[in-house]
Amino acid sequence: MQLGIIGLPMVGKTTLFELLTEHSPNNQAKANMGIAKIPDGRIDYLSSVYQPKKTTYAQLEVVDIPGLIPDNEKGANIFLDSVRKADALLHVVCAFDNAEIPHYYDAVEPLRDIETVAYELLIADLDLIEKRMERIHQNKKKNQMLKELALLERLQDALEKELPISAVTLDEEEELIMNSYQFLTMKPMLVCINLGEDDISSGSYKQKQEVENYCQEKGIPIVTVSASIEREIAELEAEEKEEFYKDLGISESGIEKIARSMYERLGLISFFTVGDDEVKAWTINAGTNARMAAGKIHSDIERGFIRAEVVAYQDYYEHKSMAAVKEEGLFRLEGKEYMIQDGDIVHFRFNV
Numbered sequence: 001m002q003l004g005i006i007g008l009p010m011v012g013k014t015t016l017f018e019l020l021t022e023h024s025p026n027n028q029a030k031a032n033m034g035i036a037k038i039p040d041g042r043i044d045y046l047s048s049v050y051q052p053k054k055t056t057y058a059q060l061e062v063v064d065i066p067g068l069i070p071d072n073e074k075g076a077n078i079f080l081d082s083v084r085k086a087d088a089l090l091h092v093v094c095a096f097d098n099a100e101i102p103h104y105y106d107a108v109e110p111l112r113d114i115e116t117v118a119y120e121l122l123i124a125d126l127d128l129i130e131k132r133m134e135r136i137h138q139n140k141k142k143n144q145m146l147k148e149l150a151l152l153e154r155l156q157d158a159l160e161k162e163l164p165i166s167a168v169t170l171d172e173e174e175e176l177i178m179n180s181y182q183f184l185t186m187k188p189m190l191v192c193i194n195l196g197e198d199d200i201s202s203g204s205y206k207q208k209q210e211v212e213n214y215c216q217e218k219g220i221p222i223v224t225v226s227a228s229i230e231r232e233i234a235e236l237e238a239e240e241k242e243e244f245y246k247d248l249g250i251s252e253s254g255i256e257k258i259a260r261s262m263y264e265r266l267g268l269i270s271f272f273t274v275g276d277d278e279v280k281a282w283t284i285n286a287g288t289n290a291r292m293a294a295g296k297i298h299s300d301i302e303r304g305f306i307r308a309e310v311v312a313y314q315d316y317y318e319h320k321s322m323a324a325v326k327e328e329g330l331f332r333l334e335g336k337e338y339m340i341q342d343g344d345i346v347h348f349r350f351n352v
Helices: 013-021 041-050 073-085 110-138 142-160 172-178 208-218 227-234 238-248 254-265 290-297 299-303 313-319 322-327
Strands: 002-006 032-037 054-056 059-064 088-094 189-194 222-225 268-273 278-285 305-312 332-334 344-350
Touching: 002 013, 002 073, 013 032, 013 059, 013 088, 013 227, 013 254, 041 268, 041 278, 041 313, 059 254, 073 110, 088 110, 088 254, 110 142, 110 208, 142 172, 189 208, 189 254, 208 222, 222 227, 222 254, 227 238, 227 254, 278 290, 290 299, 290 305, 290 344, 299 305, 299 344, 305 313, 313 322, 313 344
Parallel strands: 002 059, 002 088, 054 278, 088 189, 189 222, 268 344
Antiparallel strands: 032 059, 268 278, 305 332, 305 344
């Protein structure tokens, strides 16, 4: 899964990319790629118990996409090509004034910036739909494509009303038709409001109510961070970080909120495998059964699947050991159709 970080120039995209991936981009003029670790307190706890040789967190591929330059066709095409490759989008929006970091429009207006980027995505989808509809009308087998044509007309109507395609309800047949497209406004999105250092405790910013109303109407979640503060926090030791959070009146870093929110927005969950050698989080789609989850570890385990030994993380955390969990009858043997739950600690029995 690939997360694309988008926005206008100089809004804090690259800073957040560096913090998420612990990697500095080497070229600001093109998309830069890195791997983000998904912070997870459950993994931290399991590692403290097992003291493994290796601890592996869930990961997400992240791409820092060059800032959109409005009214620049070449720049817009580079931007859109990169967006098409992403599975989800993190739209970073500047909500702070800083004389050393001039805003593209010379004035901070978060709602305008959100609408500017949304408009580019919307126009690209409209253009794709109109071209496809034109080809269908010219096709001699048009009568075999009436379902697709009707769907495209519905999508066109939504876009003309400035609604993203993600807001359109689809039936199963329409979802199959959609698999052949890469609509940009269909991609899961999270709006990230980049606050000034003085606003992080209150969470207030210019046009806050308008932004919240807009995102609620479009079905887009919002997360607030201060990239400059996040950079400071990243350089602190663990104990100093906790004190910093207390002083700011926040419970976790914005980077953790972003990573977790995007993970959830993509419909992903984690299950854990534990042992002296490694404690590891495995990423799967919500609704994955035990046999398919086993295949994430190795195809042989999926092929020779017998049973899954399962303990819910919360049960383990409350009882502190596998022995205590078993005594309470909370240790389970599940079959291949069992739907893995977020936080399950799993050991797969298999035979090949």
